[in-house]
Amino acid sequence: MLNTANELKSLQAVAPALDVERLRRDFPILRRRIDGQPLVYLDNAATSQKPQVVIDAESHYYAHCNANIHRGVHHLSQEATEAYEAARDRVRDFIHAPDREEIVLTHGTTESINLVASSYGQGLQAGDEILVTEMEHHSNIVPWQLLGQRRGTVLRVAPINDAGELDIERFAALLNRRTRLVAISHMSNALGSINPLATLIELAHRAGAVILVDGAQAVAHLPVDVTALDCDFYAFSGHKLYGPTGTGVLYGRRALLEAMPPYQGGGDMIRQVSFAGSSWNDLPYKFEAGTPNIAGGIGLGAAIDYVRKIGLPAIAAHEADLLADATAQALAFPGLRLIGTARDKGAILSFTLDGIHPHDVGTILDTRGIAVRTGHHCAMPVMEHFAVPATVRASFALYNTRPEVDALFRGLRQVQEVFA
Amino acid sequence: MSAELRNLYQEVIVDHSRRPRNFGPLPEASQQAEGFNPLSGDQLVLYLQVADGIIREARFEGTGCAISTASASLMTEALKDCPTADAEALFASFHAMLAGERQATDRPLGKLEVLAGVREFPSRIKCATLAWHTLLAALHHENQPVRTE
Numbered sequence: 001m002l003n004t005a006n007e008l009k010s011l012q013a014v015a016p017a018l019d020v021e022r023l024r025r026d027f028p029i030l031r032r033r034i035d036g037q038p039l040v041y042l043d044n045a046a047t048s049q050k051p052q053v054v055i056d057a058e059s060h061y062y063a064h065c066n067a068n069i070h071r072g073v074h075h076l077s078q079e080a081t082e083a084y085e086a087a088r089d090r091v092r093d094f095i096h097a098p099d100r101e102e103i104v105l106t107h108g109t110t111e112s113i114n115l116v117a118s119s120y121g122q123g124l125q126a127g128d129e130i131l132v133t134e135m136e137h138h139s140n141i142v143p144w145q146l147l148g149q150r151r152g153t154v155l156r157v158a159p160i161n162d163a164g165e166l167d168i169e170r171f172a173a174l175l176n177r178r179t180r181l182v183a184i185s186h187m188s189n190a191l192g193s194i195n196p197l198a199t200l201i202e203l204a205h206r207a208g209a210v211i212l213v214d215g216a217q218a219v220a221h222l223p224v225d226v227t228a229l230d231c232d233f234y235a236f237s238g239h240k241l242y243g244p245t246g247t248g249v250l251y252g253r254r255a256l257l258e259a260m261p262p263y264q265g266g267g268d269m270i271r272q273v274s275f276a277g278s279s280w281n282d283l284p285y286k287f288e289a290g291t292p293n294i295a296g297g298i299g300l301g302a303a304i305d306y307v308r309k310i311g312l313p314a315i316a317a318h319e320a321d322l323l324a325d326a327t328a329q330a331l332a333f334p335g336l337r338l339i340g341t342a343r344d345k346g347a348i349l350s351f352t353l354d355g356i357h358p359h360d361v362g363t364i365l366d367t368r369g370i371a372v373r374t375g376h377h378c379a380m381p382v383m384e385h386f387a388v389p390a391t392v393r394a395s396f397a398l399y400n401t402r403p404e405v406d407a408l409f410r411g412l413r414q415v416q417e418v419f420a
Numbered sequence: 421m422s423a424e425l426r427n428l429y430q431e432v433i434v435d436h437s438r439r440p441r442n443f444g445p446l447p448e449a450s451q452q453a454e455g456f457n458p459l460s461g462d463q464l465v466l467y468l469q470v471a472d473g474i475i476r477e478a479r480f481e482g483t484g485c486a487i488s489t490a491s492a493s494l495m496t497e498a499l500k501d502c503p504t505a506d507a508e509a510l511f512a513s514f515h516a517m518l519a520g521e522r523q524a525t526d527r528p529l530g531k532l533e534v535l536a537g538v539r540e541f542p543s544r545i546k547c548a549t550l551a552w553h554t555l556l557a558a559l560h561h562e563n564q565p566v567r568t569e
Contacts (some may be wrong), residue, residue: 035422355438357485359460360429363541367425376461389461389483414421418429419438419486 015314023310024399026051037369040404045189045217045348045395046373047239050303054243057302058295068291070268084294087301088284094304095234096225097251101283104250104257105297109216110139112235112250113183115287116212117143119260120181120233126152128180131209133158133166133195134385135188138378140214144183153180160385164191164340168199175207182211186218190379190393191340192323192348194222201231210256216240220397221319221346223312226251242397243303244296250287257283264289315398319347322396326405333409335416339382339391347396350377353412356419358390364418365411372408427537428544429486432494437486442496446479455482455554455566457546462488466554468499475499475507478555485547487538492551494532504559511552518545 024030027049032039041049061083067076069084085100092100106112124130130144130153144155156179158171166184175182182204187194197213204211212233215224219236226234233256238247252260262269262280266289271279280286307315326349330336335354353361362374373393376383383389394408446452446467456463464482468475478496499507506527513526518539538548553566 357460357462359462359485359544359547360487363428363544364425367422375459383461389463418421418425419434 015311015317018310018314018318018398020318020399020401024401026053026306027399028052028055030399034369034371035367040368040370040407042394042396042400042404042408043371043373044220044397044400045240045377045393047245048220048242048397049399050244050299051242051306053306054299054302058244058299061295061298066295069294070285080294083298083301084292087297087304090301090304091249094224094308095219095249095251096227098227099254102251102254102257104252104284104287105292106235106248106250106287107246107293108237108239108248109214109235110237110248112233112248113140113212113214114143115250115263116233116235116252117147119263119287120210120256121147121151121153122261123259124151124153124180127178128153129156129176129178130154131156131158131171131174131179131182131204133171133184134160134381135164135166135191135193135379136183136185136381137189137214137216138380139216140183140185141381154178157381160191160193160382162386163342164188164193164382165342165344166193166195166200168196168203171200172203175203175209177208179204179207179209182209183214184211185214185216186224187215187221187346187348188340188342188379188382189217189348190350190377190382190391191342192345192350192395193340193342194218194344194346196344197229197231201229205230217346217348220307221312221316223316232256238296238300238303241300241303242306244293244299246293247296247300249300254283257287260287262289263287266290310398318398319396319400322400322402322405323347323349325402326394326396326408329405329409333412336412339386339388349394349396350391351393352388352391353415356415358392360419361392361412361415364415365408368407368411368414370408370411424537424540428541430534430537432531432534433486433490436490436493440480440489440493442477442479442493444479444481446477448477449479451558451561453554453558453566455550455557457484457488457550460485460488460547462547462550464488464492464551464554466492466496466551466558468555468558470504470559473504475502475504480551484550485544487535487544487547488550491535491548494535495551495555498530498532499555507555507559511555514552515549518548 065079067080069081210232215236220241234251239245269289339350358374449467452467462484466480469477478499516522557566
């Protein structure tokens with residue numbers, strides 16, 4: 001596991017350079033033109049585009065082996081089950097989890113977090129504390145607020161500094177014997193800040209708390225090793241990892257998952273059902289009620305294969321280069337304010353332009369074929385910290401290029417001309 | 421720059437977004453309402469001073485994109501000395517213009533016509549209508565903040 005930025009940088013230094021032009025051909029959507037101009041897709045933190053192999057994996061399932069899984073004796077059902085379970089193995093291997101039973105397949109990060117809040121949360125009492133940070137996405141805030149309404153748990157918030165970095169001293173000071181669970185993002189979606197997980201996990205464990213990591217933004221950019229990290233839960237989505245929407249993962253430490261009650265009731269999650277009472281299936285199926293997104297899961301497996309073939313260190317090095325270029329241009333751009341200048345940062349550039357609302361920036365860039373995200377990025381507390389209603393966010397992926405970064409800044413110059 | 425874009429960010433709109441008219445509180449207000457667009461973070465408070473069924477004064481405060489600010493600014497200008505019934509008819513005509521459903525019987529919109537270009541940008545229509553939905557709430561004394569999303 002790469003616990004420090006330095007370790008990652010040394011890996012990046014030996015990573016082969018990406019042949020981005022060749023990789024771009026793997027993504028059919030990148031051939032699209034928007035109003036006659038080539039698409040410049042810089043909204044990867046919202047969702048990444050899908051390579052043909054992922055699209056093919058989904059359509060192959062529907063065209064050749066569509067059947068429900070885990071319960072048919074017929075040929076198709078067995079093929080579908082094998083393909084779906086093979087995807088689970090790929091996920092396990094990808095994040096270095098000890099056992100496949102610890103990989104719960106969900107519909108996304110949001111569901112993964114809600115699963116923990118709902119199920120693990122049943123063991124919490126009034127007055128127990130949950131510690132989050134100020135940089136969390138709404139999906140790592142609201143489930144804990146809902147839990148508080150049900151169980152009387154108390155939500156504590158560790159603040160960030162003006163660079164958008166977690167204040168580790170304040171984080172440590174907020175941990176106490178009532179802290180039962182820490183829920184923290186690996187990488188902030190609004191700021192790009194990467195949290196020093198090894199330190200935070202050690203602090204949480206020393207306080208006797210379990211820790212859930214929201215890896216939605218991180219998994220496409222950083223190698224993740226849940227065993228080396230020693231985290232208790234790790235949640236992420238497939239669709240930001242070049243995989244299908246409606247796919248997600250919850251890694252959970254076996255002992256915790258075994259002790260937790262089911263999340264939803266239904267088919268597949270049971271061992272035996274009678275009106276006198278029912279018993280639950282083994283892990284991970286206890287947490288997988290109903291027919292899952294089978295095609296999506298298979299597509300996620302293909303996405304992981306795709307990313308591993310290219311290699312996350314090489315992807316991270318390429319994205320670090322794009323971010324460095326974009327940051328340098330941003331710093332030299334008059335009237336531009338960067339929101340999020342953490343020392344350890346992923347490929348996200350969040351900013352505002354003086355006197356121009358982000359929505360107007362987004363509309364004008366869109367007429368040039370440039371897709372960025374504008375708004376609060378489901379992180380309203382972050383907007384409040386920086387006293388802005390919204391930001392413009394450009395986020396990079398393995399297929400973005402330096403000429404696309406240049407196109408972004410040419411677009412921003414036009415925005416300023418419109419409002420001159 | 422595309423013709424649609426030039427049409428959206430006309431000089432009048434940029435000017436009203438930079439220097440909104442009737443901007444600020446209205447201590448004599450007889451009614452007020454709050455509008456909020458959670459997608460863009462746009463928010464405004466609209467103040468009306470209504471007497472004998474006529475809007476004597478309309479002012480607003482808040483933050484928003486160029487389209488929502490210009491729309492609020494132009495709206496407050498159009499509402500001065502406007503009978504409340506006419507104000508509602510004006511909104512209906514304004515809405516029809518943005519929806520591309522104008523009829524010959526609709527009220528003339530005057531200066532508000534500059535916002536017609538928003539029609540070409542469907543994701544921005546809610547920016548242009550935020551102030552107007554807030555107006556309806558203020559006229560009807562609704563205390564819940566108005567949301568457009």
